[in-house]
Amino acid sequence: MDQNQNLEVKSTDLDGLLDAQEDESSKWYTKTIIQSELADYSPVKGCMVIRPYGYALWENIQRVLDKMIKDTGHQNAYFPLFIPESFLNKEKQHVEGFAPECAVVTHGGGKKLEEPLIVRPTSETIINHMFAKWVQSWRDLPLLINQWANVVRWELRTRMFLRTTEFLWQEGHTAHASEAEARHESLKMLDVYKTLAQDYLALPVLTGEKTENERFAGAVNTYAIEAIMRDGKALQAGTSHYLGQNFAKAFEIQFQNADGELEFAYQTSWGVSTRLIGAIILGHGDTKGLILPPKIAPIQVVIVPIYKNDNEKTTVLETCHNLIKNLKEKIRIHLDDRDNYTPGFKFNHWEQRGIPLRLNIGPKDVANNCVEMVLRIDGQKIPKTPLADLENILIGYLEKEQQRLFDRALSYRQENTHTVKSIAELSELIAKSPCFIQAYWQGDSHNEQQIKQDTGATIRVLMDSNVIGKCILTGKETSKIAIFAKAY
Amino acid sequence: MDQNQNLEVKSTDLDGLLDAQEDESSKWYTKTIIQSELADYSPVKGCMVIRPYGYALWENIQRVLDKMIKDTGHQNAYFPLFIPESFLNKEKQHVEGFAPECAVVTHGGGKKLEEPLIVRPTSETIINHMFAKWVQSWRDLPLLINQWANVVRWELRTRMFLRTTEFLWQEGHTAHASEAEARHESLKMLDVYKTLAQDYLALPVLTGEKTENERFAGAVNTYAIEAIMRDGKALQAGTSHYLGQNFAKAFEIQFQNADGELEFAYQTSWGVSTRLIGAIILGHGDTKGLILPPKIAPIQVVIVPIYKNDNEKTTVLETCHNLIKNLKEKIRIHLDDRDNYTPGFKFNHWEQRGIPLRLNIGPKDVANNCVEMVLRIDGQKIPKTPLADLENILIGYLEKEQQRLFDRALSYRQENTHTVKSIAELSELIAKSPCFIQAYWQGDSHNEQQIKQDTGATIRVLMDSNVIGKCILTGKETSKIAIFAKAY
Known part of the structure; x- marks a missing residue:
């Protein structure tokens, strides 16, 4: 077998990807997850x-985000999984939003419970019950808490990572002495999410406010980071809510302000989940499988040794082991020394798993003190990469590939974002193929519902423009720009 | 107010502690947890x-243990919170052990479920269902998985950290191609737990096998690390199980061995939980509150500035801020610059929270380029500690205090471990005050139950001795030594 034939990796065919995703998008998504072993079906529905x-990827995301959450002054804590049913009923909008999605524990220790327990769909109610106990004076504020936890929402249509009955997330919950401070907090955490998405996941995101239709149940304002996927659809990747005094009033979180008066606290909550892994898969992947951003890839560099006989094997593997020894401190590197697979099989295997850089090492490379490097994004080959300075070269390429992945996603969003001046234009473009539509907007919830019914698109975020324009529905002047798209 | 009066910290009065724990042990325990703000009561029973x-302490324990688990070749993963009821019934002993403790979800999304779901009390069943899917050949083995998760066991009598309805833990689950390898794994992880307890939590532990009465439901052998608390009672701090082929047969985890024959896998599981925090509280604390081991203390060093006027305040705080700036990279250090509390209040505050080292800095200290250091273990004062070499001095003392805490606990165990030659002697000693009783033992479950009924003591671990002795019950010769104690 000619090993070199397998090295002929063609540039990623983006058209191929888009066709694959348009025609068989779901199949591609599921196949990619299963084959790359990110996740598997479970015997429990949803x-x-x-x-x-997949969990190593999540741990890397957690590590980055946890540091950012702590650096902005928050502390981690842990609250009970179960919430008394009566708690959920205390905030009217909240219960309306979540009651239909609840899993209910009715029996414990062999007996029927006096009051059923809800498995947390989110923890505002139980956390705010505790906040009421902890907050007395303005000196106790702000209270800046974060929780890493599992939550359960009974979903009818589930999809791995994107919408599962149980999922992992972090949920931040804060209480403040003033509206201004709480509003600032909700936008600050939105910005933290934007940094996480753009600088680590290489996913450019639009930030803005959600319309009433998509607002968190119980919030005054919901803000989101919204990313475009490689099939032109939108994916909400994180939300931050300004809750006003809604929950403070429901749970009696009162504090004595500096003037000695009793006041309800102003609050926020914010969260991202394992859905981010879905965003990475759909936002970067191609027909070959995953493409992972170097900064969070569990394996950043994989080495595939190439040899035809035992002599060559000894020589090549010795070089490989030395490389691992020298590089493993600074780079997450893996040697695929499995004996029972061909190099070609291994190339596919690691491409499918989205490893940013691959090093192919054969006897000639060893003799020449070099290695062949292959870039996952486009299959580009960098032959004769010198072993002498490999650490710096790899670190440089990991940074470059991180940036290139972001730039590629940004270009894709720019190419697939269209500005329209009429509803007709919007409908026509969306019908042609999923994309982001930018339009001046002053409509209401009902109008948005109508557009959703007609085109399948919803408003992903509302943004403020410096320039006034005419609403595509009413023709009235407005500074609000809406991004319409079909969404996951 | 004379600030110096507050510096007169007397040596820890151990007798005081023991009295406090013997008479009002529970009150002391709960008060310590609530006042040091490790945890709080929740509105959900148990x-x-x-x-x-408390969570920062848990994160530090997690960080250390997670690294040890990964360094021994295990990978983290995540399995569903819910387990179909039928799964629990597949292993006979397992269901008998856990069914009475289960929380049951009967409704989801507003509908009654066809099959009730159990909130995992432990994940053997669901994980082994997946293992059966993933394991085909000996090449797929060993499978070395760990999960960090919350679990739920419906407990009648709960106690914070020690026994709560929901708790956080890690559970390792492994499958192997041979009995020898699986047995080796279960003992290896027991050893990892011993290292965690001794080298990080400063808790000396005895390791050994559990008797049938205390065996994990479904295991062939259960091993445990067992620590003595400052009141003489025992606390089981971690367990590791050799499961044989019990679960492999129940869940059909079969593999083709190297000879092409179909064989059931050999398995282990092992776990430690937030109970470790209870062990730290009860294993080291004194009348003043917590004493935390430096290696895992969320704050290792606290600085309390002492001043009488604004001039002094400016001078002292400047030195404090410089110290924080220079030390924070290598030491978890905190400056208590609260204006509305006296130094005396702060001393108590941080003693209660168990901070290993406290630095008191007044204007004279600043003038003399030194600081007064106070050791939490015994209140010992090290006056005139030079600022010039403070980083190294602190690092040295943190190591020393870590060792001293371990040595103190070890001495305590030695002083409170008695060897007996008869049941009468055992009963008499246990009745006098809780302690560890060491005795040759060849009795059975029934005998052990009888001793429990008569004395309140159970066998915490069985160990192998090099020397043969006579069983205190039967008089027969045996090499098995049992450690009897009252247990948490």
Whole structure:
């Protein structure tokens, strides 16, 4: 077998990807997850098993985000999984939003419970019950808490990572002495999410406010980061809510302000979940499988040794082991020394798993003190990469590939964002193929519902423009720009 | 007010502690947890809220253990919270052990479920269902998986950290191609737990096998690490199980061995939980509150500035801020610059929270380029500690205090471990005050139950001795030594 034939990796065919995703988008998505061993089906309806490769990706995301959450002054804590049913009923909008999605524990220890317990769909109610106990004076504020936890929302149509009955997330919950401070907090955390998405996941995101239709149940304002996927659809990747005094009033979180008066606290909550893994898959992947951003890839560099006989094997593997030894401190590197697979099989295997850089090492490379490097994004080959300075070269390429992945996604969003001046234009473009539509907007919830019914598109975020324009529906002047898209 | 009066910290009065724990042990325990803000009561029966200080302690334990688990070749993954009721019934002993403790979800999304779901009390069943899917050949083995998760066991009598309805833990689950390898794994992980307890939590532990009475439901052998608390009672701090082929047969985890024959896998499981925090509280605390081991203390060093006027305040705080700036990279250090509390209040505050080292800095200290250091273990004062070499001095003392805490606990165990030659002697000693009793033992479950009924003591672990002795019950010769104690 000619090993070199397998090295002929063609540039990623984006058209191929788009066709694949348009025609068989779901199949591609599921196949990619299963084959790359990110996750697996579970025997529990709507729940998935996150396999080690997927969980390592989640741990890397967690590590980055946890640091940002702590650096902005928040502390982690842990609150009960179960919430008394009566708690959920205390905030009217909240219960209306979540009651239909609840899993209910009715029996414990062999007995029927006096009051059923809800498995948390989100923890505002139980956390705010505790906040009421902890907050007395303005000196106790702000209270800046974060929780890493599992939550359960009974979903009818589930999809791995994107919408599962149980999922993992972090939920921040804060209480403040003033509206201004709480509003500032909700936007600050939106910005933290934007940094996470753009600088680490290489996903450019639009930030803005959600319309009433998509607002969190119980919030005054919901803000979101919204990313475009490689099939032109939108994916909400994180939300931050300004809750006003809604929950403070429901749970009696009162504090004595500096003037000695009793006041309800002003609050926020914000969260991102394992859905981010879905965003990475759909936002970067191609026909070959995953493409992972170097900064969070569980394996950043994989080495595939190439040899034809035992002599060559000894020489090549010795070089490989030395490389691992020298590089493993600074780079997440893996040597695929499995004996029972061909190099070609291994190339596919690691491409499918989205490893940013691959090093192919054969006897000639060893003799020449070099290695062949292959870039996952487009299959580009960098032959004769010198072993002498490999650490710096790899670190440089990991940074470059991180940036290139972001730039590629940004270009894709720019190419697939269209400005329209009429509803007709919007409908026509959306019908042609999923994309982002930018339009001046002053409509209401009902109008938005109508557009959703007609085109399948919803408003993903509302943004403020410096320039006034005419609403595509009413023709009235407005500074609000809406991004319409079909969404996951 | 004379600030110096507050510096007169007397040596820890151990007798005081023991009295306090013997007479009002539970009160002391709960008061310590609530006042040091490790945790709080929750509105859900049997569940607690882990507050930021307690969660930071848990995160430090997690960080250490997670690294050890990964260094021994295991990978983290995540499996569903819910387990179909039928799964629990597949392993006979397992269901008998856990069914009475289960929380049951009967409704989801507003509808009654066809099959009730159990909130995982432990994940053997669902994980082994997945293992059966993933394991085909000996090449797929060993399968070395760990999960960090919340679990729920419906407990009648709960106690914060020690026994709560919901708790946080890690559960390792492994499958192997041979009995020898699986047995080796279960003992290896027991050893990892011993290292965690001794080298990080400063808790000396005995390791050994559990008797049938205390065996994990479904295991062939259960091993445990067992620590002595400052009141003489025992606390089981971690368990590791050799499961044989019990679960493999129940869940059909079969593999083709190297000879092409179909064989059931050999398995282990092992776990430690937030109970470790209870062990730290009860294993080290004194009348003043917590004493935390430096290696896992969320705050290792606290600085309390002492001043009488604004001039002094400016001078002292400037030095404090410089110290924080220079030390924070290598030491978890905190400056208590609260204006509305006296130094005396702050001393108590941080002693209660168990901070290993306290630095008191007044204007004279600043003038003399030194600081007064106070050791939490015994209140010992190290006056005139030079600022010039403070980083190294602190690092040295943190190591020393870690060792001293372990040594103190070890001495305590030695002083409170008695070897007996008869049941009468055992009963008499246990009745006098809780302690560890060491005795040759060849009795059975029934005998052990009888001793429990008569004395309140159970066998915490069985160990192998090099020397043969006579069983205190039967008089028969045996090499098995049992450790009897009253247990948490």
